[in-house]
Amino acid sequence: xxxxxxxRRLAIGVPVVLGATILNFxxxxxxxxxPLNSLVDPEAGPAVRKQMAERLGLDRPLPxxxxxxLWNALHGNLGFSYENNRPVLxxxxxxxxxxxxxxxxxxxxxxxxxIAIGVVAALRPYxxxxxxxxxxxxxxxSIPSFILGLLLIYVFALxxxxxxxxxxxxxxxxxxxxxxxxxxxxxxxxxxFDLAIVTRYTRASMxxxxxxxxxxxxxxxxxxxxxxxxxxALRNALTPLVTLxxxxxxxxxxxxxxxxxxxxxxxxxxLAVNSVLARDYPTLLGLxxxxxxxxxxxxxxxxxxxxxxxxxxxxx
Amino acid sequence: xxxxxxxxxxxxxxxxRGTGSRSAVLRSIVRNPTAVFxxxxxxxxxLATVFAGPIAPFSPETINLNLAHSAPGHGxxxxxxxxxxxxxxxxxxAGRASLVIGIGAVLVSLVIGIPLGxxxxxxxxxxxxxxxxxxxxxLSFPIIVLAVVAGAVLGTGVWSLILLLGCILWTxxxxxxxxxxxxxxxxxxxxxxxxxxxSDLRIxxxxxxxxxxxxxxxxxxxxxxxxxLIEASLSFLGLxxxxxxxxxxxxxxxxxxxxxxxxxxxxxxxxxxxILLTIVSINFLGDGLQKALDPRLRNR
Numbered sequence: 001x002x003x004x005x006x007x008r009r010l011a012i013g014v015p016v017v018l019g020a021t022i023l024n025f026x027x028x029x030x031x032x033x034x035p036l037n038s039l040v041d042p043e044a045g046p047a048v049r050k051q052m053a054e055r056l057g058l059d060r061p062l063p064x065x066x067x068x069x070l071w072n073a074l075h076g077n078l079g080f081s082y083e084n085n086r087p088v089l090x091x092x093x094x095x096x097x098x099x100x101x102x103x104x105x106x107x108x109x110x111x112x113x114x115i116a117i118g119v120v121a122a123l124r125p126y127x128x129x130x131x132x133x134x135x136x137x138x139x140x141x142s143i144p145s146f147i148l149g150l151l152l153i154y155v156f157a158l159x160x161x162x163x164x165x166x167x168x169x170x171x172x173x174x175x176x177x178x179x180x181x182x183x184x185x186x187x188x189x190x191x192x193f194d195l196a197i198v199t200r201y202t203r204a205s206m207x208x209x210x211x212x213x214x215x216x217x218x219x220x221x222x223x224x225x226x227x228x229x230x231x232x233a234l235r236n237a238l239t240p241l242v243t244l245x246x247x248x249x250x251x252x253x254x255x256x257x258x259x260x261x262x263x264x265x266x267x268x269x270x271l272a273v274n275s276v277l278a279r280d281y282p283t284l285l286g287l288x289x290x291x292x293x294x295x296x297x298x299x300x301x302x303x304x305x306x307x308x309x310x311x312x313x314x315x316x
Numbered sequence: 317x318x319x320x321x322x323x324x325x326x327x328x329x330x331x332x333r334g335t336g337s338r339s340a341v342l343r344s345i346v347r348n349p350t351a352v353f354x355x356x357x358x359x360x361x362x363l364a365t366v367f368a369g370p371i372a373p374f375s376p377e378t379i380n381l382n383l384a385h386s387a388p389g390h391g392x393x394x395x396x397x398x399x400x401x402x403x404x405x406x407x408x409x410a411g412r413a414s415l416v417i418g419i420g421a422v423l424v425s426l427v428i429g430i431p432l433g434x435x436x437x438x439x440x441x442x443x444x445x446x447x448x449x450x451x452x453x454x455l456s457f458p459i460i461v462l463a464v465v466a467g468a469v470l471g472t473g474v475w476s477l478i479l480l481l482g483c484i485l486w487t488x489x490x491x492x493x494x495x496x497x498x499x500x501x502x503x504x505x506x507x508x509x510x511x512x513x514x515s516d517l518r519i520x521x522x523x524x525x526x527x528x529x530x531x532x533x534x535x536x537x538x539x540x541x542x543x544x545l546i547e548a549s550l551s552f553l554g555l556x557x558x559x560x561x562x563x564x565x566x567x568x569x570x571x572x573x574x575x576x577x578x579x580x581x582x583x584x585x586x587x588x589x590x591i592l593l594t595i596v597s598i599n600f601l602g603d604g605l606q607k608a609l610d611p612r613l614r615n616r
Contacts, residue, residue: 012452019453020462027466138603142595144545146552147588150571158578165574250456257464258549262572273553276464284465295456 013296020292078286099267110194118202140196149262166264246302344608351604357597365411374402410562424482429489437497530609537602
């Protein structure tokens with residue numbers, strides 16, 4: 001059953017990755033102005049231009065160009081950046097850890113805190129904590145991450161001087177260079193959206209589970225309230241959260257793009273924005289491939305976890 | 317059987333709207349303080365941007381470098397930005413871009429999403445498979461990344477942003493409509509309509525789609541808030557509405573400079589506050605509508 005689940009997800013995943021790269025390939029090639037404009041000296045004659053076009057393969061029909069891009073990509077070659085002439089894959093891999101660290105920490109924070117608030121809110125529905133959590137919920141989905149980021153920089157970096165305003169490490173510092181301090185504000189900015197969603201979801205899911213017969217049975221057996229909530233209710237309420245986590249990956253990476261720019265976090269999102277401004281198309285295509293692969297792999301992991309956690313699906 | 321009897325007969329077993337009477341819905345919204353707050357704020361903001369021309373004391377695009385970075389005062393209610401433009405006037409006109417893009421992109425997403433969702437749900441089979449796979453592809457891609465790439469290509473006017481965001485965001489509505497249509501297509505009233513000779517198109521448009529209106533309206537309201545958020549983020553990054561045309565997002569671009577952020581709050585606090593206020597209000601309104609349109613939630 002697990003294998004069927006994995007195969008099913010791959011059957012979706014491959015078209016997702018292909019579709020995303022084809023879409024971006026078309027978009028990039030529909031862009032006004034040829035990349036040759038910036039690569040070839042405008043004084044140079046048409047012969048030089050033609051030579052450059054041939055060298056980059058830009059003179060061939062689009063489907064052929066895509067085919068060869070894909071073939072090379074499958075062999076780990078994403079071409080060369082127009083910006084710094086280095087292999088695109090190297091540029092991306094250099095920045096991948098920073099993005100994974102930021103997004104991963106934000107996700108862990110969002111789920112831990114979100115579940116905690118959601119459970120507490122559900123235990124006393126329509127009470128004070130519940131009311132406060134629903135205000136936080138609306139604010140969380142309403143505040144753009146970059147505005148929260150600016151506010152946090154203003155308060156904690158510029159006024160209170162207790163946390164750095166941006167970057168990943170203190171210049172010239174030893175060890176991890178204050179990585180943890182640099183991580184706090186970007187992670188909070190990025191996590192707030194998912195945190196709000198998880199809180200809402202956990203609350204609703206817990207309220208539903210708490211009315212089930214097996215909870216009444218557990219209470220009737222005289223189990224402690226804590227045990228009933230943690231062992232019986234929580235487990236059932238949270239299994240669908242795994243799927244939610246998979247589905248929220250695209251918005252998490254999208255949010256990372258914005259947060260990385262606000263905090264000058266040297267990740268793939270910052271690279272994406274810089275590549276757009278520089279019209280560095282090979283890098284953009286490479287990034288779209290890596291981002292879509294990350295989303296597909298993330299969903300695959302979520303599916304596997306879901307199957308393992310859910311006996312009904314697992315033993316079918 | 318005359319056509320008029322078919323007409324009346326097909327409309328007899330009416331679709332379960334699931335929303336109750338219009339007055340019950342209205343009553344539920346009016347009794348909900350956050351929904352009323354949301355509606356009032358949204359109304360004020362819409363009016364302020366519609367009448368930005370007569371209200372604004374200055375032109376939003378006139379540059380006056382002698383007055384750059386001035387604190388509020390001297391006739392400039394909220395001071396001036398780094399180009400010496402009046403922040404208050406820009407704030408009013410910027411609302412136009414944000415609201416037009418928010419509403420426009422959602423309309424585009426409805427125009428694409430409703431028919432595709434209805435077709436996929438009603439006919440199933442290979443049509444459903446294709447539409448669902450396309451939805452999966454679009455949904456699995458980071459919206460901002462796609463918008464960043466597409467924005468670089470399609471240009472960044474208000475109209476191209478509307479098209480772009482509409483073409484990315486139709487998937488949610490498509491999935492919702494599809495799931496509702498699937499639950500309804502075997503319902504008794506659909507069978508009744510079919511046995512009386514109603515065409516597929518007529519069954520979908522006249523009988524099934526009305527039962528999706530509540531969900532669509534609620535989703536569209538949340539959608540507007542979401543688009544305003546995405547547009548603000550893109551414009552902030554310099555990839556959305558481009559200056560000199562003001563938008564709430566691009567008014568915040570200046571705050572990327574720590575100097576402005578630290579010592580000239582009049583430049584960034586007003587647009588930040590109005591973005592937050594607008595999105596919160598629209599979400600409050602959406603929440604209120606959702607509760608009002610769902611009889612199970614209405615009396616809580």
